[in-house]
Amino acid sequence: MEPMLEVRDLNAFYGKSHVLRGVNMEIMPGEVIALLGRNGVGRSTTAKAIMGEVAPRGSIKFKGQEIAGLESYRIAHLGLGYVPENRDIFPTMTVRQNLVLGIKDMKTPGRWSIEQMLEMFPNLKARADNPAGVLSGGEKQMLTMCRTLMGDPDLIIIDEPTEGLAPKIVHQVGDTIAEIAKAGVAILLVEQKLSIALRIAARVYVMGHGEMVWSGTPDEFREREDVRREWLEV
Amino acid sequence: MSDMATENFANLAPSNAQKFRMRVLPFVLFAAVAVLIPLFGPSRSAYSLLNAIGINIVFALSYNMLLGRAGLLSFGHAVYFGLGGYAALHAMGMIENADGGFWGSVPVFAMPLVGFAGGALAGAVIGWPSCRRAGTAFAMISLGVAELIAAMGFMFGSIFGGEEGISGDRMNGPEVFGLSLGPIGEVYWFIAFWTVLAALLIFAFTRTPLGRMSEATRDNPQRVEFVGYDPTRVRYLVFIAAGGFAGLAGGMSAVNYEIFTPEALSLLPSGFVLIMTYVGGARYFAGPVLGAIVLTYMQSNLSDFTEAWLLYLGLLFITIVMYAPNGLAGIVAGLWNGTRATGMAYLKTWAARVVAIAIAMVGVIVLVEVAVRKSNGYGEVFEPFGLHLTPGSPLTWALVIVPLIVGLGLLRHLARDEQEAGA
Amino acid sequence: METVVFSLLNGVIYGLLLFMLSSGLTLIFSMMGVLNFAHASFYMLGAYFAYTISSVSGFWLALIFAPILVGLVGAATERWGLRKVHANGHVAELLFTFGLAYLIDEVVKIIWGRNSVDYRVPELLDFPLFTLYGTQYPAYRIFILFVAVAMLVALWLLLKRTRAGLIIQAALTHPEMVGHLGHNVPRIFMTVFGVGCALAGLAGVIGGNYLVTDPAMAISIGPIVFVVVVVGGLGSLEGAFIASLLLGLLQTFAVSIDASFADIFGWLGLGETTEVGRITIASLAPMLPFLMLVLILMVRPRGLMGDRDI
Amino acid sequence: DTVKIGFIDPLSGPFGPTGDAGLKQFNFAADQINENGGMAGNTVEILPFDNKVNPKESLVQLQKAIDQGARFIVQGNGSSVASAIIDAVNKHNTRNPGDEVLFLNYAAVDPAFTNDRCSFWHFRFDSDADMKMEALTDWVTKNEDIKKVYLIGQDYSFGKAVAAAAERMLAEKAPDVEIVGNELHPLGKVKDFTPYIQKIISSDADAVITGNWGQDMVLLIKAAISSGSDVPYLTYYGGSLGAAVAMGEQAVGSVYQVSEVNTNLPTTDAQNALIDAYEAKYPNNNYYFHRIHMLMDMMDMAAEKSGSTDPKDIAMALEGMVVDGPYGTVTMRADNHQILQPLFVSVFSDNVQRDVENTSLGWASTDADRIEAEDTKTETTCKMERP
Amino acid sequence: MTAPALKLTDLHKSFGPAKIIQGVNLEIEKGERHAIIGPNGAGKSTLFNLISGQFWPTSGSVELNGQDISRMKPHEVNRRGLSRSFQVSNVFTNMTVRENVRCGVLYSMGHGYSFWRNVGNLREVQEKTSAILEHVGLIDKANLPAALLPYADQRTLEIAITIAGGAGVILLDEPTAGMSHSETDRAVALIEKATEGKTLIIVEHDMGVVFGLADRISVLVYGEIIATGRPEEIRGDPRVREAYLGDENLEGVA
Ligand SMILES: Nc1ncnc2c1ncn2[C@@H]1O[C@H](COP(=O)(O)OP(=O)(O)OP(=O)(O)O)[C@@H](O)[C@H]1O
Ligand SMILES: Nc1ncnc2c1ncn2[C@@H]1O[C@H](COP(=O)(O)OP(=O)(O)OP(=O)(O)O)[C@@H](O)[C@H]1O
Ligand SMILES: CC(C)C[C@H](N)C(=O)O
Ligand SMILES: [Mg+2]
Numbered sequence A: 001m002e003p004m005l006e007v008r009d010l011n012a013f014y015g016k017s018h019v020l021r022g023v024n025m026e027i028m029p030g031e032v033i034a035l036l037g038r039n040g041v042g043r044s045t046t047a048k049a050i051m052g053e054v055a056p057r058g059s060i061k062f063k064g065q066e067i068a069g070l071e072s073y074r075i076a077h078l079g080l081g082y083v084p085e086n087r088d089i090f091p092t093m094t095v096r097q098n099l100v101l102g103i104k105d106m107k108t109p110g111r112w113s114i115e116q117m118l119e120m121f122p123n124l125k126a127r128a129d130n131p132a133g134v135l136s137g138g139e140k141q142m143l144t145m146c147r148t149l150m151g152d153p154d155l156i157i158i159d160e161p162t163e164g165l166a167p168k169i170v171h172q173v174g175d176t177i178a179e180i181a182k183a184g185v186a187i188l189l190v191e192q193k194l195s196i197a198l199r200i201a202a203r204v205y206v207m208g209h210g211e212m213v214w215s216g217t218p219d220e221f222r223e224r225e226d227v228r229r230e231w232l233e234v
Numbered sequence B: 001m002s003d004m005a006t007e008n009f010a011n012l013a014p015s016n017a018q019k020f021r022m023r024v025l026p027f028v029l030f031a032a033v034a035v036l037i038p039l040f041g042p043s044r045s046a047y048s049l050l051n052a053i054g055i056n057i058v059f060a061l062s063y064n065m066l067l068g069r070a071g072l073l074s075f076g077h078a079v080y081f082g083l084g085g086y087a088a089l090h091a092m093g094m095i096e097n098a099d100g101g102f103w104g105s106v107p108v109f110a111m112p113l114v115g116f117a118g119g120a121l122a123g124a125v126i127g128w129p130s131c132r133r134a135g136t137a138f139a140m141i142s143l144g145v146a147e148l149i150a151a152m153g154f155m156f157g158s159i160f161g162g163e164e165g166i167s168g169d170r171m172n173g174p175e176v177f178g179l180s181l182g183p184i185g186e187v188y189w190f191i192a193f194w195t196v197l198a199a200l201l202i203f204a205f206t207r208t209p210l211g212r213m214s215e216a217t218r219d220n221p222q223r224v225e226f227v228g229y230d231p232t233r234v235r236y237l238v239f240i241a242a243g244g245f246a247g248l249a250g251g252m253s254a255v256n257y258e259i260f261t262p263e264a265l266s267l268l269p270s271g272f273v274l275i276m277t278y279v280g281g282a283r284y285f286a287g288p289v290l291g292a293i294v295l296t297y298m299q300s301n302l303s304d305f306t307e308a309w310l311l312y313l314g315l316l317f318i319t320i321v322m323y324a325p326n327g328l329a330g331i332v333a334g335l336w337n338g339t340r341a342t343g344m345a346y347l348k349t350w351a352a353r354v355v356a357i358a359i360a361m362v363g364v365i366v367l368v369e370v371a372v373r374k375s376n377g378y379g380e381v382f383e384p385f386g387l388h389l390t391p392g393s394p395l396t397w398a399l400v401i402v403p404l405i406v407g408l409g410l411l412r413h414l415a416r417d418e419q420e421a422g423a
Numbered sequence C: 001m002e003t004v005v006f007s008l009l010n011g012v013i014y015g016l017l018l019f020m021l022s023s024g025l026t027l028i029f030s031m032m033g034v035l036n037f038a039h040a041s042f043y044m045l046g047a048y049f050a051y052t053i054s055s056v057s058g059f060w061l062a063l064i065f066a067p068i069l070v071g072l073v074g075a076a077t078e079r080w081g082l083r084k085v086h087a088n089g090h091v092a093e094l095l096f097t098f099g100l101a102y103l104i105d106e107v108v109k110i111i112w113g114r115n116s117v118d119y120r121v122p123e124l125l126d127f128p129l130f131t132l133y134g135t136q137y138p139a140y141r142i143f144i145l146f147v148a149v150a151m152l153v154a155l156w157l158l159l160k161r162t163r164a165g166l167i168i169q170a171a172l173t174h175p176e177m178v179g180h181l182g183h184n185v186p187r188i189f190m191t192v193f194g195v196g197c198a199l200a201g202l203a204g205v206i207g208g209n210y211l212v213t214d215p216a217m218a219i220s221i222g223p224i225v226f227v228v229v230v231v232g233g234l235g236s237l238e239g240a241f242i243a244s245l246l247l248g249l250l251q252t253f254a255v256s257i258d259a260s261f262a263d264i265f266g267w268l269g270l271g272e273t274t275e276v277g278r279i280t281i282a283s284l285a286p287m288l289p290f291l292m293l294v295l296i297l298m299v300r301p302r303g304l305m306g307d308r309d310i
Numbered sequence D: 001d002t003v004k005i006g007f008i009d010p011l012s013g014p015f016g017p018t019g020d021a022g023l024k025q026f027n028f029a030a031d032q033i034n035e036n037g038g039m040a041g042n043t044v045e046i047l048p049f050d051n052k053v054n055p056k057e058s059l060v061q062l063q064k065a066i067d068q069g070a071r072f073i074v075q076g077n078g079s080s081v082a083s084a085i086i087d088a089v090n091k092h093n094t095r096n097p098g099d100e101v102l103f104l105n106y107a108a109v110d111p112a113f114t115n116d117r118c119s120f121w122h123f124r125f126d127s128d129a130d131m132k133m134e135a136l137t138d139w140v141t142k143n144e145d146i147k148k149v150y151l152i153g154q155d156y157s158f159g160k161a162v163a164a165a166a167e168r169m170l171a172e173k174a175p176d177v178e179i180v181g182n183e184l185h186p187l188g189k190v191k192d193f194t195p196y197i198q199k200i201i202s203s204d205a206d207a208v209i210t211g212n213w214g215q216d217m218v219l220l221i222k223a224a225i226s227s228g229s230d231v232p233y234l235t236y237y238g239g240s241l242g243a244a245v246a247m248g249e250q251a252v253g254s255v256y257q258v259s260e261v262n263t264n265l266p267t268t269d270a271q272n273a274l275i276d277a278y279e280a281k282y283p284n285n286n287y288y289f290h291r292i293h294m295l296m297d298m299m300d301m302a303a304e305k306s307g308s309t310d311p312k313d314i315a316m317a318l319e320g321m322v323v324d325g326p327y328g329t330v331t332m333r334a335d336n337h338q339i340l341q342p343l344f345v346s347v348f349s350d351n352v353q354r355d356v357e358n359t360s361l362g363w364a365s366t367d368a369d370r371i372e373a374e375d376t377k378t379e380t381t382c383k384m385e386r387p
Numbered sequence E: 001m002t003a004p005a006l007k008l009t010d011l012h013k014s015f016g017p018a019k020i021i022q023g024v025n026l027e028i029e030k031g032e033r034h035a036i037i038g039p040n041g042a043g044k045s046t047l048f049n050l051i052s053g054q055f056w057p058t059s060g061s062v063e064l065n066g067q068d069i070s071r072m073k074p075h076e077v078n079r080r081g082l083s084r085s086f087q088v089s090n091v092f093t094n095m096t097v098r099e100n101v102r103c104g105v106l107y108s109m110g111h112g113y114s115f116w117r118n119v120g121n122l123r124e125v126q127e128k129t130s131a132i133l134e135h136v137g138l139i140d141k142a143n144l145p146a147a148l149l150p151y152a153d154q155r156t157l158e159i160a161i162t163i164a165g166g167a168g169v170i171l172l173d174e175p176t177a178g179m180s181h182s183e184t185d186r187a188v189a190l191i192e193k194a195t196e197g198k199t200l201i202i203v204e205h206d207m208g209v210v211f212g213l214a215d216r217i218s219v220l221v222y223g224e225i226i227a228t229g230r231p232e233e234i235r236g237d238p239r240v241r242e243a244y245l246g247d248e249n250l251e252g253v254a
């Protein structure tokens, strides 16, 4: 089977500092991948480079089409969704308006409708007409994911969804992601918290110093104390 | 990567020699140049230009205390220049009419100090409400205040003199350094003295605790509060100082031109000082000096060569904003660092770029000059190097289009090369 | 009485003209965060384009095409200029438009000369509509009224009722996120800027012959437009509308009031003979807008109707 | 050799057209002198400098003009500017003996310049504001049905001088005439005069007196016409470029102007030829600044008379000079350097030989509207100090 | 008995209709290390803002060493000996590390707004700055522009600036947010060292840090403190588990 996303020799820079140094990875349709690594190894940058927020060098193929260098809205139109690190909800707009903005094209409705979405997440339904700025951290996280789903993506890149969340809410968010995966959407999950990553992912990539240093299934990963010690702990 | 950065900066702590080179030497050179100029026997018009440059250097440096250092974008800095100038002119009036007494013993040479007091006082009054806010709000308040004061200038005749303005005479009172201040050559010494002194003082200001905190306030006002400073107070004090130095420049101008009109308070000169400072490079201390020299020259001499000098000025400004946000000083510094780091190769691409820009400029200049002459309707024809360029002739259009295409094409090519080569 | 009626009428017309100008700026300011210093220059371009077009083919074609042309110039400005500086922040954008204002002024002087051009009210509208207290009221002013109101309604619908409005507003604070959701933000920005400029152009078409079409028209009205936008409140169309009318009325009434400070503050002992006493209310008119600007910024930085500080 | 004359006046902005018209007239006059063998054998060259009607800018330009070798400065637009130039020229001449500069003023008519502030280095070739106001107030006095007069002008020394003269002279000559309004507006900044016209209409004035010029004149008249204000407008500068177009048919018979010339006055053939030549060369302008020709001619004569083009010699020669001009005798007073020339009150009319601004309308006057040069003479407080 | 280092009395804060802080009472003794935990949006950062003068309370009072500071501006509070750090790094990015710390030192050494002295010549200021840099382990990077610091070092610098002024009461808002396990350990060691003898109040989501560092813990939920006590008490408190910790035990962190 063709991979849905295929990254080959991806490089990226911030000014003069070389952050990604030849990243390779692939994701199959419907697959859930976890991307692990220490702080600052370039996981978020990988996500940003794929999404066109950081200028990439190298090849990024999505559904067989080269997307490196495309504007981000074009990438989105091809079916790539992105939930960035900082969530970026539109705080002054209502929850519903936020969801409306997730729709790329009013004429061709996607798999999910706003109403369905709200059914799926009763927390959001209760606050549908509140400004999104007042939501709690966990709810904001749910809203961003729903908003991305409104665009009917085939692959979502989610960056650190549980960062800064209270332990209890971390759990909720994990469930949400699992739910989305069940609907057949492929997911690239950038995560620090192993318990969640290993629970949902089908495969794990470990990143170090701007490149991939290990990949395998969660079970294989649990065996590899050495990988864990070398690349995830200092 | 971070390790590399650390290495690069590890020996950043400036040595004493470096400190001398960076902080003392430029001033010594600056003063030396100022002293040497008269040896070349400048003409009267050269002196008028030099005097105007000196005034503008101080004015722009004072503006940069706000824009570059404190991060305050003001559209009304001429207010302090103007009020300082008016204060000085009124003082000159007192000196003229004094027989003995206090004013009888005040030399006109000291007028910049009166200007400083006037500008600082105005800064203290106006800064009080406006410094409570930074950013766009500050910019808008400064614009409103400038318009307000300029309008008032036309209302209070006894202070501002209405349309006529206020005139004075610099040849009164005691002489200092044996300067009668009559001939323009003597005024030059006066201007040079105050320019160098003010530049030194403004530089010294950047090294004081207040000067440092003003930069900190620009970068992060919130944090400043949590290390015990009141950002409003910091801004306010810097504002007063900047107003004072602007007033000092106004005092210099009062002695040089012996007249001030309410227009001097208005938006136009405020805009001009903004352009001078920005074009020169607000990030660098020497930027405004450079900007003042180049722009004053353009203003007084380029305007003799071409009526469209303001158009060129606008083009220059926009180009700087778009491609060289650190201004002329930034370009010079970049050239210096680039050459030191990568040697001749850098110099070569740089030279290539200059050539490309020059080629493109030919097209722009021909277009503008031919158009200006046509629009004047005096039937004048643009005749550079004996060419006869009328709006209708194909040669004109060739000279517009070909250089533009070649120049811009070359620039594009260079930009692409650079993108491919560099990181 | 008649003074009141006429000041009211004239003030409203002047206010509407200001509104036409500032609505475009409000649009640009609130959606892109760009304080477009060149906005009044686009107004001037509108007037000059209309002058040229109408001298060839009449006013009505100018009314349509001049704003479109100005809009295209604006869009091009955004595409090849503003977009480049965007990364350097709002101050850089502001300075860019500041320089642009200079440039447009000079180009206008070269193309159309340094002095005013004879751009006139169309003959069809050049008649006194009615006479009141012995004064004629030109029909063209009522025409201005209609155009301004039509513009207000159209803009309001555009802003409040469409998803495009939502996208633009979201793109202001989170442009990258909006891009990731599949919206072409640069094109939206370009359109907004173009439309904003076109609105200024429309104001120019209408104001150019009502007032004067000369190279100074931009700089003389530019600052007042800022006052309107700031006083009205950032991004608030209603605010801009109210502020425009307020300013229009204030300035017109001030001119028509025949009193000096001595008359008003006489009880404080201020005499006709002192300089301050001799200042008339009428002579205060030009500075009123700026007084208002400074006061508003100090007292209520978000303006009359705005929802955020500038 | 060339005699360089620095022309310092607005060439852009709201008063640009006025300055530009002056420059054209100077260039034309200079060409004429050069064709006739020059000024005492020297070619005359006009160096134009744009001052934007700003006194300080004017001084910068003055410095430039002097640096470029101009020893004669001409200026007219704005008494504010003239005041600064007089001052600066005086200072320059004391500081640079032997290198003097002479200021020839062709239109700045604040009476102070030939009274308290008179200077040896300044000559005025236009009748001052008082002299012209005498003519206008006479006209008001003659018209029995004018009982209320409205004064409107620009807020600077000249505008104030006009208002003061009008008040003083009306009080003296026609005590029954009431001044129902005395308004000063900012110089060159008003774009819409409708509110002012509104005030004029509601004041029930029977006539309006204004010293407005340039754009301020054009826009004032434009607003008056569109609001239907049809009382007589007594102006100093109704002939400002652009005003005629703004006035149109509706202003016929109700706008008046006091000046040293209108092109429909009976005059010599030579003068008519001159007017034709001028209007042929500049089809968009009219022969308006007759006094510029007088200025250049008198300067030429002074040069011939003294055989020198030194400013001081020319100044000496100009003092008391009497010339037989195409519209009557013209004298340069020696005691205050003020010209005495015949003045005319003309009315805007549709029955003229020479129209203005291609409108088929123009300025006309009758013999009764002529004031002889001698009659314009006023007392002076000048105490001339000669070098 | 001396006054507590910090005393909050019936503190309320509303933003418009939203009541964020609803009656917080808390006393913190001198030298105590106190942690505040609670779900997202509970109002922890808001509480810090109220204490440090960033916001003014709607009602209630804040006392620092017995003095009411609830209506003071941040800089006034700071001068009275209370200093805070930020949840999101908030340093002077254009300045070098040394200059950053120096900004923190200047005021406390009496050089307020002076403009007649060269900072370079202020001996004691330089010495104090170096001492602090040494203390937090940034001395090697002293001349590096702060923007170029790695993330963990930026957080360290954040703490360095906070302690530079020598304040007796230190507020740290999620100092280890975004740090990995080992970085967190180092940060905790640093915090312990740097706040020796001072009063420390810390907001954290990392339970390892909280339970390792704190003498006492308060749990803030919906703007109210539902429990205060020693770490063991809090860990066992069913209400805290319900509102904050959730069913899962302490999270394994990579
Ligand atoms: N905008 C930026 N400018 C300069 N350097 C940056 C920028 N963003 C990130 N970096 C640097 O690039 C490197 C990789 O950053 P990235 O955000 O991809 O890391 P990460 O693996 O996602 O870590 P984290 O756990 O902190 O999210 C880090 O060293 C970081 O300091
Ligand atoms: N200026 C403000 N205006 C309106 N609401 C605000 C404001 N500041 C904070 N809030 C609201 O107050 C609540 C508490 O915010 P706060 O930042 O104190 O939470 P927190 O406990 O620090 O959460 P976290 O753990 O996510 O940092 C949130 O719901 C937030 O939306
Ligand atoms: C050109 C003139 C209209 C100038 C005017 N008379 C003045 O004295 O100011
Ligand atoms: Mg990350």
Ligand SMILES: [Mg+2]
Pocket (backbone or CB within 6 Å): E044, E045, E046, E087
């Ligand atoms: Mg918080």
